[in-house]
Amino acid sequence: MNDVPTGRIERIDDRVARVLAPNPSPYTHTGTQTYLVGTRDLAVIDPGPDDPRHLNALIDAIDGRPVVAIMCTHTHRDHSPLAAPLARETGAPVVGCAQLVLDDGGPRADAAFDRDYAPDRVLADGDTIAGEGWTLEAVATPGHTSNHLCFALPESNTLFTGDHVMGWSTTVVSPPDGNMAAYMASLERLMQRDDALYLPAHGPAIERPQRFVRGLAGHRKQREGQILRLLKDGPRDIPALVERMYVGLDPRLTGAAERSVLAHLIDLRDRALVAARDDEWMAKA
Structure with a gap:
């Protein structure tokens, strides 16, 4: 279990910190983890649910530094809705996955698609965003949703995995948008990479990630x-x-x-x- 208090900044390394949103549930574990990448200028990954408490916690963590991009791995409501309020506060563009709006027949009220998500730039596989001392590269990983992206940070050999690979449970693959064949192909793709650490949106960091992904596929x-x-x-x-x-x-x-x-x-x-x-x-x- 992640015992970091909600709203408290936790430093992962000299480039990455995270802040836990106050949305624990049987589907989100302790809540959505928002990551801040950079030191002088920042990218914010998976801003989380539209909750003023989490917005205030992120503003405190940003501490007046310029935000280069607000980046979303996918558009479930526990990941992207805070992007627009945070953009208004920081002036940063919303960048990352494509829009995706459809009726979700799944069991999760918190995971319905964010109908208000409006990115300023959609990243295709291999596209990058950069700041001082950091680069984030989009890695297309459809399966959990068709628009899901992971983000690779080569300077730390780290991959931000959103919901594609979580640290506490297997991800839900819910048709019609969730697709098991695509999910398995995306796992195979990650097994071909050499990332040293995964930082998921839910649950603890994943060391030995290729071994972990082989276990998920198995x-x-x-x-x-x-x-x-x-x-x-x-x-x-x-x-x-x-x-x-x-x-x-x-x-x-x-x-x-x-x-x-x-x-x-x-x-x-x-x-x-x-x-x-x-x-x-x-x-x-």
Whole structure:
């Protein structure tokens, strides 16, 4: 668990600090972690929910320094809504992921898409933002959402991973925008990189990140195997699959588990391994 008090600045190294937002939940762990990159001028990564307490904490942490960019990994409401108020306070542009607005059938009220997000600049894969002594490069990592970006800081060999890789739990992949095939491909891409440290939006820093990501990919493959074995015993609907696959699950997380199982099923259907009939799914011979 991250025991850093809400709103308190915590220094990671000589280039990076973080401030924890006051939005803990079963889906956000201790809350959204906003990162400040730089010393004389700053980038702010994942400003977080639109909460005046967090805005005041960030203004205190910025301490009058110029802000080069306010950067968002994706547009769930626990990540991007504070971008506009912070931009008004600092004069900084909002930079990062593309706009994405659609109805979200998932279980998370806090994760509905931010309909007011309006970036001044959208970063494509490989695009960079720079300040004094730091550079941030966009790394496209669709899967959790189609517009998800990570941000690489080569000067510290660090990757800010948003919700793509979290330090406390696997991420929710919720269709129709969340896509399991894209998520797995993005994990594979990260395994080919040589980052030494991941700083996620939720949970502690991740050391040995390639090993950690291999574990995430292996976990998803294990879930896929569970689904196929259960369906070989006969057709099942998603609640029945979740009941068998997630023994002892916190009831508050049942909806998230159902969305991730649906994402697996859609991927398996697209690979011609399962089929759907009404609300039931079955293995294909």
